[in-house]
Amino acid sequence: xxxxxxxxxxxxxxxxxxxxxxxxxxxxxxxxxxxxxxxxxxxxxxxxxxxxxxxxxxxxxxxxxxxxxxxxxxxxxxxxxxxxxxxxxxxxxxxxxxxxxxxxxxxxxxxxxxxxxxxxxxxxxxxxxxxxxxxxxxxxxxxxxxxxxxxxxxxxxxxxxxxxxxxxxxxxxxxxxxxxxxxxxxxxxxxxxxxxxxxxxxxxxxx
Amino acid sequence: xxxxxxxxxxxxxxxxxxxxxxxxxxxxxxxxxxxxxxxxxxxxxxxxxxxxxxxxxxxxxxxxxxxxxxxxxxxxxxxxxxxxxxxxxxxxxxxxxxxxxxxxxxxxxxxxxxxxxxxxxxxxxxxxxxxxxxxxxxxxxxxxxxxxxxxxxxxxxxxxxxxxxxxxxxxxxxxxxxxxxxxxxxxxxxxxxxxxxxxxxxxxxxx
DNA sequence: GCAATTGTTGACCAGATGGTCAAGATACGA
DNA sequence: TCGTATCTTGACCATCTGGTCAACAATTGC
Numbered sequence: 001x002x003x004x005x006x007x008x009x010x011x012x013x014x015x016x017x018x019x020x021x022x023x024x025x026x027x028x029x030x031x032x033x034x035x036x037x038x039x040x041x042x043x044x045x046x047x048x049x050x051x052x053x054x055x056x057x058x059x060x061x062x063x064x065x066x067x068x069x070x071x072x073x074x075x076x077x078x079x080x081x082x083x084x085x086x087x088x089x090x091x092x093x094x095x096x097x098x099x100x101x102x103x104x105x106x107x108x109x110x111x112x113x114x115x116x117x118x119x120x121x122x123x124x125x126x127x128x129x130x131x132x133x134x135x136x137x138x139x140x141x142x143x144x145x146x147x148x149x150x151x152x153x154x155x156x157x158x159x160x161x162x163x164x165x166x167x168x169x170x171x172x173x174x175x176x177x178x179x180x181x182x183x184x185x186x187x188x189x190x191x192x193x194x195x196x197x198x199x200x201x202x203x204x205x206x207x
Numbered sequence: 208x209x210x211x212x213x214x215x216x217x218x219x220x221x222x223x224x225x226x227x228x229x230x231x232x233x234x235x236x237x238x239x240x241x242x243x244x245x246x247x248x249x250x251x252x253x254x255x256x257x258x259x260x261x262x263x264x265x266x267x268x269x270x271x272x273x274x275x276x277x278x279x280x281x282x283x284x285x286x287x288x289x290x291x292x293x294x295x296x297x298x299x300x301x302x303x304x305x306x307x308x309x310x311x312x313x314x315x316x317x318x319x320x321x322x323x324x325x326x327x328x329x330x331x332x333x334x335x336x337x338x339x340x341x342x343x344x345x346x347x348x349x350x351x352x353x354x355x356x357x358x359x360x361x362x363x364x365x366x367x368x369x370x371x372x373x374x375x376x377x378x379x380x381x382x383x384x385x386x387x388x389x390x391x392x393x394x395x396x397x398x399x400x401x402x403x404x405x406x407x408x409x410x411x412x413x414x
Numbered sequence: 415g416c417a418a419t420t421g422t423t424g425a426c427c428a429g430a431t432g433g434t435c436a437a438g439a440t441a442c443g444a
Numbered sequence: 445t446c447g448t449a450t451c452t453t454g455a456c457c458a459t460c461t462g463g464t465c466a467a468c469a470a471t472t473g474c
Contacts, residue, residue, distance in 0.1 A: 011450070011451090013450080014451090017451090033322075036242035038431065039432065049452065050431095051433090051435090051454075054433065055450095060433090111325060118380060118381075119240070121387070132387070132388070133387060153410065156399045156403045158388065162374070162385065163404065163407060165381075167370045169373070170369055171369075173321070174321075174324050176327050176332070177324050178369065180336045181343055193369070197370070199360055199411065200407060200408070204408070204411035224421090247461075255423090256424080257461095262422075265463090266462080
C-alpha cells in the first residue's frame with residue numbers, strides 16, 4: 001500500500017466474476033430458496049470453486065442480497081410508467097401486459113421474489129416499506145383520480161394493483177401447477193392468459 | 208408378538224401425538240419451507256423431543272407428506288361444489304369468495320402449498336396431475352358450456368380459474384408485502400379485497 | 415399386580431454446509 | 445522483465461441437522 005488506501009478500483013476480472021456468480025446465484029436461489037441453496041451449488045453453476053465464490057462475496061447472504069438488489073429495479077420501472085394523462089384502462093392494461101411478459105421472460109426473478117416474501121421478506125422489507133410503498137401510494141392516487149373523474153369503475157386502487165400483480169406473477173411462480181393442468185405450448189398458454197386477463201380487466205374496469 | 212403380525216391398531220396416544228406433530232409441522236413448514244424447517248423446530252413447537260417426533264414419523268419427509276396430504280382435500284372441496292345449474296356468475300363468485308375466505312382463515316395452508324409448488328411440487332405433483340387435473344377438466348367443461356350458452360363472457364375457463372386462484376391466494380402468500388403497503392386492519396383489508404374482486408369478476412364475466 | 419407392549423428421551427453418529435487459510439498461480443503496472 | 449497485487453483453490457474446521465439406539469418410563473391387557 002504505497003500511495004493510498006482509497007477503495008481500489010474494480011478489476012475487469014472482478015466485475016466479470018461477480019456477474020457470473022450473481023447469474024448463477026439467481027438460478028440456484030430462485031429454484032431452491034435461500035436456505036435450500038448451497039454455496040457449493042452456486043460455485044458449481046458458476047464454474048468455479050466455493051472458496052473463490054467466497055472470495056468475491058464474503059458471506060452467502062451477501063450473494064443473496066446482491067441478487068435481490070440487482071432485480072429490485074425491474075419491479076418498479078413498469079409501474080413508474082403509468083401515465084396520468086393517458087386513457088386509464090389502456091394505461092392499466094399496458095402495465096398488466098408488461099407484468100405478464102415479465103413473468104414469461106424472467107420467471108426466475110419472479111420466483112426469487114416469491115420465495116423471499118414467503119419467508120417473511122427478511123431482506124427486502126426496507127425496499128417494500130420505502131421505495132415500493134412510495135411509488136405505490138403515488139400511483140394509487142392517480143388511479144383514485146381516474147375513479148373520481150368517472151373514468152374507471154370504483155375499485156380499490158391498491159387491491160387493483162394486487163390483482164394485477166398476483167394474476168400475472170402466478171404464471172411464473174406456480175408454473176409446475178400450471179404445466180400439470182394444461183398441454184398448451186408456452187406461447188399458447190401466455191396468449192390465452194393475455195386474452196382472458198385483458199377481457200377481465202377492460203370489462204371489469206369500465207366505469 | 209404372540210398372536211399376530213397384522214398392523215396393530217392406533218393407540219389413543221398415537222393419534223393424539225401425530226396430530227400434535229402435524230399441527231406443529233404446519234407452522235414450521237409453511238413459515239420456512241421444507242429445507243428451511245428442522246425436525247428440532249417441529250419438536251420444540253410440538254412440545255416434545257426430536258427423537259420422539261421421529262418415533263412417530265420415521266423421516267422428516269414423512270412429516271411433510273402427512274401435512275400436505277391432510278390439506279389436499281381442502282383444495283378440491285370448494286371447486287367441487289361448482290353447480291352447473293346455478294347462475295354462472297353467482298357460482299363463480301361464490302367459489303372465489305370461498306377461496307378468499309380460505310386465504311384469510313388458513314394462510315398457513317396456502318403458504319405451505321406455495322412453498323411446495325415454488326420448489327417444483329416434488330411431492331404433490333401426482334396430486335396435481337391426477338385428482339386436481341380431473342376435477343379441473345370437468346369444471347372447465349361446465350364453464351365452457353356456460354360460455355357456449357352465452358351466459359358468460361368468452362374467457363378461457365382454465366385461465367379464469369388461474370385468476371381466481373392467484374388473486375385470492377395472493378392475500379395469504381404475499382402477506383408481508385401487503386402489510387408493508389397498507390395500514391388497514393385485517394378485516395378492512397379483506398373487505399376491500401372482496402369488494403374489488405367481486406366488481407372485477409362480476410363485471411368482467413358478464414356476457 | 416404383572417408382563418408385554420408402547421412411549422420417551424439423552425447421547426451419539428455421519429454427512430452436509432458455511433466459512434477460513436495458507437500457499438501457489440496469474441495478471442498487471444513500471 | 446520483475447515485483448506486487450490480485451486471483452484461485454484444496455484442505456481444513458466448526459456447526460448444524462437428520463437419523464439411530466439403548467435404556468428407561470408409562471400404559472395396557474390379562
